[in-house]
Amino acid sequence: MSVIRFDDVSRVFSHNRSGVLALDHVDLEIDDREFVAIVGPSGCGKTTCLRMVAGLEFPSSGAVSVDGRKVLRPGPDRAVVFQQFALFPWKTVYQNIELGLRAQGVQAPKRRDTIERYMDLMNLRGHESAYPHQLSGGMQQRVAIARAYALDPGVLLMDEPFGALDAQTRIVMQEELVRVTRANPRTVLFITHAVEESVYLADRVVVMTNRPGRMKEIVDVKSVREANQWDQHKRIEDVMDLESFVRLRTHIWKSLRDEHGGEREAS
Numbered sequence: 001m002s003v004i005r006f007d008d009v010s011r012v013f014s015h016n017r018s019g020v021l022a023l024d025h026v027d028l029e030i031d032d033r034e035f036v037a038i039v040g041p042s043g044c045g046k047t048t049c050l051r052m053v054a055g056l057e058f059p060s061s062g063a064v065s066v067d068g069r070k071v072l073r074p075g076p077d078r079a080v081v082f083q084q085f086a087l088f089p090w091k092t093v094y095q096n097i098e099l100g101l102r103a104q105g106v107q108a109p110k111r112r113d114t115i116e117r118y119m120d121l122m123n124l125r126g127h128e129s130a131y132p133h134q135l136s137g138g139m140q141q142r143v144a145i146a147r148a149y150a151l152d153p154g155v156l157l158m159d160e161p162f163g164a165l166d167a168q169t170r171i172v173m174q175e176e177l178v179r180v181t182r183a184n185p186r187t188v189l190f191i192t193h194a195v196e197e198s199v200y201l202a203d204r205v206v207v208m209t210n211r212p213g214r215m216k217e218i219v220d221v222k223s224v225r226e227a228n229q230w231d232q233h234k235r236i237e238d239v240m241d242l243e244s245f246v247r248l249r250t251h252i253w254k255s256l257r258d259e260h261g262g263e264r265e266a267s
Contacts, residue, residue, distance in 0.1 A: 032154075036202055199221055
């Protein structure tokens with residue numbers, strides 16, 4: 001079980017003796033093996049939420065927990081995939097995926113089996129000996145995702161992982177992530193600015209307000225996806241043309257536009 005809970009979480013950042021309220025009384029529960037995306041205006045605290053689950057930042061009040069245990073530090077039960085690929089340039093694809101397994105003391109035969117499994121899952125066969133600079137951005141992000149999965153975390157934290165990719169590669173990676181998360185499900189917290197991406201990937205989409213970040217609404221995508229049989233459509237553009245998809249995308253986009261409008265009025 002990998003259940004994530006935010007219980008009345010607020011976060012204040014201090015700047016020159018003054019405090020900036022980034023998150024305000026956030027309550028959220030993400031179920032085991034559920035894929036939840038967070039969208040919201042820039043600076044609303046999306047990435048702060050992810051970093052608190054990762055154990056890289058901490059609430060000023062309230063608590064963040066995974067499986068009923070308060071998050072106090074990073075741990076092997078949670079893996080992070082960042083927007084920048086964060087690969088070691090002097091290591092090969094194989095060595096980059098192997099790195100965390102070595103740190104955990106996994107024996108060589110099991111390391112090899114695990115690496116081969118996730119290289120297959122991420123379509124990386126034939127690139128074992130390549131270095132990051134020899135790979136496209138999409139291929140580098142495949143390596144980063146394979147490295148995260150190889151650690152067998154209960155929770156996968158993804159902070160705008162496709163934000164640095166060109167539009168065509170981003171679409172391919174979205175399709176790949178859907179395939180991978182269906183074949184090997186994890187509890188996923190996914191941060192993005194892209195409304196279409198959130199609706200295509202997630203079971204639920206959390207819409208946040210302008211700063212200070214609050215949970216404005218939570219949109220159930222999974223029930224709509226299942227009722228309208230989106231998975232029968234293999235290509236992302238076919239799904240995005242569906243009336244049910246367009247309706248959800250438009251609803252979330254209007255909700256975000258309201259936040260941006262409020263930001264303009266306050267300025």
